[in-house]
Amino acid sequence: MQVNHRSRWLFATATAIALTVAILPGAAHASTTHASAATFIDPDEQYAAFLAEKKADGSWAGSADPGxxxxxxxxxxxxxxxxxxxxxxxxxxxxxxxxxxxxxxxxxxxxxxxxxxxxxxxxxxxxxxxxxxxxxxxxxxxxxxxxxxxxxxxxxxxxxxxxxxxxxxxxxxxxxxxxxxxxxxxxxxxxxxxxxxxxxxxxxxxxxxxxxxxxxxxxxxxxxxxxxxxxxxxxxxxxxxxxxxxxxxxxxxxxxxxxxxxxxxxxxxxxxxxxxxxxxxxxxxxxxxxxxxxxxxxxxxxxxxxxxxxxxxxxxxxxxxxxxxxxxxxxxx
Ligand SMILES: [Zn+2]
Incomplete structure (x- = not known):
């Protein structure tokens, strides 16, 4: 249910978007958070964060390590x-x-x-x-x-x-x-x-x-x-x-x-x-x-x-x- 609460915040304020992005594993700034294997991501929140942050060339700082x-x-x-x-x-x-x-x-x-x-x-x-x-x-x-x-x-x-x-x-x-x-x-x-x-x-x-x-x-x-x-x-x-x-x-x-x-x-x-x-x-x-x-x-x-x-x-x-x-x-x- 916590996921759903976050969904509502996401569309409410830009601050919430930043918070949501901060917990995404693989995000550029995730190393400063406490993301762990048990941290789940809502796929809709991930996509909303991408849309909010992606650059004109389609790139996104939250992309995972591609190898x-x-x-x-x-x-x-x-x-x-x-x-x-x-x-x-x-x-x-x-x-x-x-x-x-x-x-x-x-x-x-x-x-x-x-x-x-x-x-x-x-x-x-x-x-x-x-x-x-x-x-x-x-x-x-x-x-x-x-x-x-x-x-x-x-x-x-x-x-x-x-x-x-x-x-x-x-x-x-x-x-x-x-x-x-x-x-x-x-x-x-x-x-x-x-x-x-x-x-x-x-x-x-x-x-x-x-x-x-x-x-x-x-x-x-x-x-x-x-x-x-x-x-x-x-x-x-x-x-x-x-x-x-x-x-x-x-x-x-x-x-x-x-x-x-x-x-x-x-x-x-x-x-x-x-x-x-x-x-x-x-x-x-x-x-x-x-x-x-x-x-x-x-x-x-x-x-x-x-x-x-x-x-x-x-x-x-x-x-x-x-x-x-x-x-x-x-x-x-
Ligand atoms: Zn299928």
């Missing part, structure tokens, strides 16, 4: 070339054979926040030990708004292997009707991931993995995302957010622009609370999953897919997620 990621290139097309049509077809064929569709329907836990300028949708991925309902109850107790558990109908109105904007095989889009990043003058939508997360989160190697998907371009940036016309920045954070979920993704829809993700308000938050391996997954799995959401994918129905709602050890993009993502962005919007 070697600070030197990662924006793209790595030599090691991660775009998938060809033939490769996509081969992935599709092998995925169809390997993936039993419908073994477990994907569940999504979301919080929806209506603001004066649009609607913000956050998807939380439940940690082991938390059913979606238990996680939803916890989020409500923390004061998150309009928390809902979304369970699609068994067939979801889509035949198992039908191709559409919303589904391909076991892959699902973030929403149906589909949501998407606009081209905004580029041949393909241009998404830059502005990484503020700690060294143990492999964002710099996950971004080029997703960039192999044709029709949408992803770039990696360490704590820097200067304005580029027609591009946008998706901010990626880590922190000790406490028990309940492994990662979250927030996407924002500006008023009057249904379906299109807004250039602002998109973020991913990766939870340091859990030892990913100890709970049956990997940090690469969680990072790949959340960045897949940020590009427009929803939960895969196959329980051993990287986009399945529960953490697992898969780190590849899966056989059908790239096909669906390339399909979503095969038209210019």
């Amino acid at each position: 070697a990621k600070a030197k990662a290139p924006a793209t790595d097309l030599a090691a991660y070339p775009k998938l060809t049509d033939q490769q996509l077809a081969a992935m599709r064929a092998s995925a169809t054979a390997a993936a039993p569709v419908g073994a477990a329907e994907p569940v999504t836990v979301q919080s929806v926040q209506v603001t004066p300028t649009g609607i913000s949708v956050t998807t939380y991925d439940p940690a082991p030990g938390f059913t979606p309902e238990r996680l939803a109850d916890k989020l409500r107790a923390q004061g998150k708004t309009s928390v809902r558990v979304v369970r699609p109908a068994p067939t979801d109105g889509i035949s198992a292997m039908a191709a559409s904007d919303c589904a391909y095989g076991s892959a699902r889009s973030w929403s149906c009707p589909v949501s998407f990043w606009r081209n905004q003058g580029w041949e393909d939508p241009y998404v830059r991931f502005n990484d503020h997360s700690g060294s143990s989160w492999p964002v710099s190697s996950v971004v080029p993995k997703w960039n192999t998907v044709k029709n949408i371009d992803s770039e990696y940036r360490w704590n820097s995302c200067p304005a580029v016309s027609g591009s946008r920045c998706v901010d990626v954070f880590s922190g000790n957010y406490g028990a309940g979920w492994t990662g979250l993704t927030t996407l924002f829809y500006a008023s009057g622009s249904p379906g299109a993700f807004s250039n602002t308000g998109a973020k991913v938050q990766l939870n340091d609370y859990y030892d990913s391996v100890a709970i049956g997954g990997t940090r690469n799995n969680t990072t790949t999953h959340e960045l897949g959401h940020a590009l427009g994918l929803g939960h895969n129905t196959y329980s051993n897919d990287v986009m399945y709602y529960a953490i697992n050890k898969r780190e590849d993009l899966g056989g059908e997620n790239p096909v669906l993502l390339a399909s979503i962005y095969s038209v210019t919007r």
Whole structure:
């Protein structure tokens, strides 16, 4: 409940913002505080602090120690070339054979926040030990708004292997009707991931993995995302957010622009609370999953897919997620 009190202070006074930032582990001035492993960060407070403090180039003094990621290139097309049509077809064929569709329907836990300028949708991925309902109850107790558990109908109105904007095989889009990043003058939508997360989160190697998907371009940036016309920045954070979920993704829809993700308000938050391996997954799995959401994918129905709602050890993009993502962005919007 103390977290909720801090939330109210945060929006009340600039002093409170400074206090909140001061307790964030990894903040530039955190060494003067008593932050410890038991100090939890509310993800919304962290993001509010970022918005209040970030510089014009997208950098933030509160960013975690990146380790070697600070030197990662924006793209790595030599090691991660775009998938060809033939490769996509081969992935599709092998995925169809390997993936039993419908073994477990994907569940999504979301919080929806209506603001004066649009609607913000956050998807939380439940940690082991938390059913979606238990996680939803916890989020409500923390004061998150309009928390809902979304369970699609068994067939979801889509035949198992039908191709559409919303589904391909076991892959699902973030929403149906589909949501998407606009081209905004580029041949393909241009998404830059502005990484503020700690060294143990492999964002710099996950971004080029997703960039192999044709029709949408992803770039990696360490704590820097200067304005580029027609591009946008998706901010990626880590922190000790406490028990309940492994990662979250927030996407924002500006008023009057249904379906299109807004250039602002998109973020991913990766939870340091859990030892990913100890709970049956990997940090690469969680990072790949959340960045897949940020590009427009929803939960895969196959329980051993990287986009399945529960953490697992898969780190590849899966056989059908790239096909669906390339399909979503095969038209210019
Ligand atoms: Zn998810």
